[in-house]
Amino acid sequence: MIRKFSTLILIYLVCFGGTAAAEMQLRFTAVDGMRHNTQALELLQRAYSVLGISFSVVYLTPHRSIQEVENGAADGELLRIKQIGDHFTEIIRVNVPVISLPIYAYASDEEMTSLTLGEMKDVRVGYVAGAKFAEEMTADLPNVTTVETPEVLFNMLQRQRLDIAIAAENPGDRLLKTAAHGPVYKGDNHLRLIDFYHYLNRRHAALVPRLERALAEIIYGGANAEVYLER
Numbered sequence: 001m002i003r004k005f006s007t008l009i010l011i012y013l014v015c016f017g018g019t020a021a022a023e024m025q026l027r028f029t030a031v032d033g034m035r036h037n038t039q040a041l042e043l044l045q046r047a048y049s050v051l052g053i054s055f056s057v058v059y060l061t062p063h064r065s066i067q068e069v070e071n072g073a074a075d076g077e078l079l080r081i082k083q084i085g086d087h088f089t090e091i092i093r094v095n096v097p098v099i100s101l102p103i104y105a106y107a108s109d110e111e112m113t114s115l116t117l118g119e120m121k122d123v124r125v126g127y128v129a130g131a132k133f134a135e136e137m138t139a140d141l142p143n144v145t146t147v148e149t150p151e152v153l154f155n156m157l158q159r160q161r162l163d164i165a166i167a168a169e170n171p172g173d174r175l176l177k178t179a180a181h182g183p184v185y186k187g188d189n190h191l192r193l194i195d196f197y198h199y200l201n202r203r204h205a206a207l208v209p210r211l212e213r214a215l216a217e218i219i220y221g222g223a224n225a226e227v228y229l230e231r
Helices: 002-022 038-050 062-070 082-086 110-114 132-137 150-158 169-177 202-219 222-229
Strands: 025-031 054-060 076-081 091-107 125-128 144-147 164-168 192-201
Touching (some): 062 192, 091 150, 144 150, 150 164
Parallel strands (some): 025 076, 125 164
């Protein structure tokens, strides 16, 4: 009886073990402002499909999004800047940039859109808390406000409670187009171009080399991928 039972277990593992592994699903977080970044989502879906892995995404505030990955409640975060890895111990970067996003100044006064970062010392600047790129860009400015969501940021801008909002083009352009409480203007030139990377909780460290290769081959293709990976 015991031998028969063991045989049944062996048959089950042979028949279904591979299927179970192929159906691995991960849970990622993402900053709510990235909700409309379909380019990054599609790239990561293609890369993970090469590994036989699917994933779901839950959209949160910037602070909560990264904390969920740090404490292990989520498997990874869709997109973050390179420097975020310096602030947390339990996350690991997939070291191939997924996308590069231009960062702009949005203003309620069109004349202010031409200001450089160095010229913003006398104006009220805001950004979404947890956006490390904006935190670093505004480190030397004296009058900076942080808010919880991009929607609150642009609402304050329209109501003249801020002079300038610093935000990535996505979601900045989307909120500019839907502004209902006053005009919003976008700078002609971006303030900075920021590379965004995919991050995983350290328990998935074994996936990183395979995922880097898959992403490099999708983004750079063939021999160019090899050159990138060997840098």
